[in-house]
Amino acid sequence: MSSSPASGQKGALQRFLDIVERGGNALPHPIIMFFYFAVGTVALSALLSLIGVSVTYDAMDRASGELVPTTVAIKSLLTADGVRFMFTNAINAFTGHAALGTILVAMLGVGVAEYSGLISAMLKRMVLATPKSLLTPILVFAGIMSNIASDAGYVVLVPLGAIVFMSFGRHPLAGIAAAFAGVSGGFSANLVIGSTDPLLGGISTEAARIMDPTYMVTPVANYYFMVVSTFLITILGTIVTDKIVEPRLGSYGGDMGEKADAMTPEELAGLKRAKWSFFALVALLCALIIPEAAPLRDPASGQILGNSPFMQSIILILTALFLIPGAAYGFGSKTFESAEGVVQGMVKSMSTMASVLVIIFVSAQFVSYFTYSNLGIVAAVSGADLLNNIGFTGLPLAVAMVLLSAVVNLFMGGASSKWLIMAPVFIPMFMQMGFTPEYTQVAYRIGDSTTNIITPLMTYFPIIASFAARYQEENGPKIGMGTVISMMMPYTFFFLGGWIVLFIVWSMLNLPLGPGAVMFM
Template sequence: MSTKQVAQPKKGLFGKFLDMIEKVGNALPHPVTLFFIFAVAVVIISDIAARAGLSVQFDMIDRATGEIKEATVGAVSLLNPDGIRFIFSKAVSNFTGFAPLGTVLVAMLGVGVAEGTGLISALLRKVVLNTPKRAITAVVVFLGIMSNVASDAGYVVLVPLGAIIFLSFGRHPLAGLAAAFAGVSGGFSANLLIGTVDPLLGGLSTEAAKILDPNYSVAATANWYFMIVSTFVITLIGSWITEKVVEPRLGEYKGEEKVDLKDLTDDEKKGLRASLISLLVFTAVIVALVAPANGILRNPETGEILGHSAFMDGIVPIIMAFFLIPGVVYGIASKTIKDDKDVANAMGKAMGTMGGYLVLSFVAAQFIAYFNYSNLGTILAVKGANFLDAVGFTGMPLIIGFIIVSAFINLFIGSASAKWAIMAPVFVPMFMRLGYTPEFTQVAYRIGDSTTNIISPLMSYFAVIVAFAQKYDRKTGIGTLISSMVPYSLAFLLGWTVLLIIWSVFGLPIGPGAFMRM
């Protein structure tokens, strides 16, 4: 397939702004050093804030009991005796408990086998040779959005695959990585299906609504209609930004990574058929363990699948098997695997490529742990909520202000449920008094919560994406990634907000039995 060079357009003011972000960001030290500096800064700021007596009082939802309780949170110093003990005693557990670490390493065992046996290469060639070039960007963004139903799997699997798919089409791999990342993270709340976050946020909204109405209940499907439409809107916006803004900025890829597009051999075709059969068998086994009302992988007490269940808790090893089993079967059928040593070597090779990521994860994990320990994120969240409560906005300006504040707070607190546990008791009753339903308040929050994930270094998978990008360009730094993702963030924030305004004008239901007005 011929590679067509993307024409470089004349840069306008916004393009120069993005170039400045990239230049300044990449002029900073190596990401490992940068996260170390961030960690040191948090240590110092936490001590200054604690000595100044910085604290906030607020009502929040206890996520364990569901009760509303009054809380006082003050800045905690990392330079007092307890803080210093925390720094030393928790360094290892901060690293081993870093959310992306186990997800990435376990999933990579399966992906490494699928890649080492040649399954991924053959499958991508099959996809590239049979997919219209115009559709591939939308497909990558759409699959990224849909992947969030499987928790964090999209970060580990789809983001690097997005880069490979684009490279297969002779396009810049970092544009594919950006498109996939935008879908997975920037479109986190959108989906055609009910995901894990829906019942979680619905439960918190219910408890907040009970402050005014003890009988109010917010269902897991409360935002479903809006999120279905959002899936297609975010796909269109993400595709347009990729092709009109991000990819032209990146220009032609001149790196060393290549993807071979030669036709499949008979052995490869045989291997693909065998791997497909094995995948169908594996999928049937998982369905048999989940589908029945008393399925083994369901929650044994509640019977739920998407909440606390063995299926969701085990989604990472399931994903590993999803790649491992077809990978091994493909290798045997295509004769790229001779014995078990080849499988073990493929796993070892995959782990051998993760050295840089492990170093980055260690430092990033300390930074995020220090930030959480210091309570600085919670204080920022409450201060932001109180500010919006005090400015006196009403109607749609209030909604837009709420979305912007949610997006801003998301830069400092990554967990959607942790932020909502703090913000829901403030905003749900406040909006109810203005005639807006808790379901509507929740959907507005989710817009802000999703759109700035992709530009926040505090987002736990941000370091992972930097590491993936450096495979294609060793000079890639935080500046490169943020400058590539800012257009998505701004476009998603604007487009999603406009969609909400249109929804409000027409008074459409946002979910089954859920409306915007009380």
């Protein structure tokens, strides 16, 4: 096995990783960061209001529908009105946050599907039923699809990938790499709407309302782009695994005796029940959508997409599509003995949301202060004017947003916590430059995914390194975090480069990003 880079390369890599680790460890907890941001917003609003900072820009007049010059000045939060706002609006800022309800409701369904074992069983079934010729693409694809749940891909698919690769006489580290690349490197791609989509959409909605109080970013705002991205990342992940990573690893000299466990009769029975319950749900949805006078169509226009009841209820529908098959699997596989199992699954999923709720509460105060003080509008207009003046606009600016997100992700994990920081600044600024919030969100998601697999600050990275260490050869080089990073680096380069090319082509063709979601204002 030749998993260790040359000494010069290893030294440069280690120096880079040391910088990333020190920088990431120096950052406070996201909740503390948002507290600092809120306090800083209060102080900055008072200072800039005292100076008399204001901007003038063209805003849409709601009565006439025309653009009219509008002047906005900074409002201090340290005035009597500002203090009253901070005290009286704290609860409304939290309960009215667009991400709060959507993520909690979505996780009820995902939690049952995960707690019952449905998601793990589906991943296992998919990989075990794969012929040798399709092993790599199916493993990468299964990793991408696994991100609809919180950690099933990391704790089930990654170690399973090593075992399945060994069962076909292939290097187990290549199986770990392929699965990890799909699970984490392809985090923002999927064929279905997962818990991340409503969470990011809610954050984007709050940021967009700094400029337009009526703007709504739906959970399916990036769906078309992410479906195509799923196949792109699957293809790229397969090429990198088969042509770069596995040849570099060489032949495996360790024990090849470990075999993947076959599906149990209980798992198969559970999957059968889940399948039929899913088909029944789909049939019911078709009855509620397809007929001309169906109740989930728009009663005025008859449309299914757009601002129809179907789109307004998409989170509830997705919750049902996870919850009911998850419950059916639980009863079929005997992981649920009674309805209490379903309840426990929902309760457990809510318990994992504790940190998210605290982050949303503190960040909601920051965003409300940012909006009330007009700092968001002033920053957006001033930033857009600066970029226009230096000629840095259009597609190059959007690509720069991808790269910035990729770099920030090296130092700070968590897709939602970073977006809570970046969205209130970049979404209004990009709106001023003609980009929709949906487009800015796509740019962020690309960068946020591609560097997950090479930063030691990612939550599951030490766990992946421990999985890899299990396959240490007796006389081979030591397998550690540096080995995993060097093994995953080609995926980052290919995923980032390929995704940027797709992003550029998509932009040039001006294709919709999702149902009713365009790229330009």
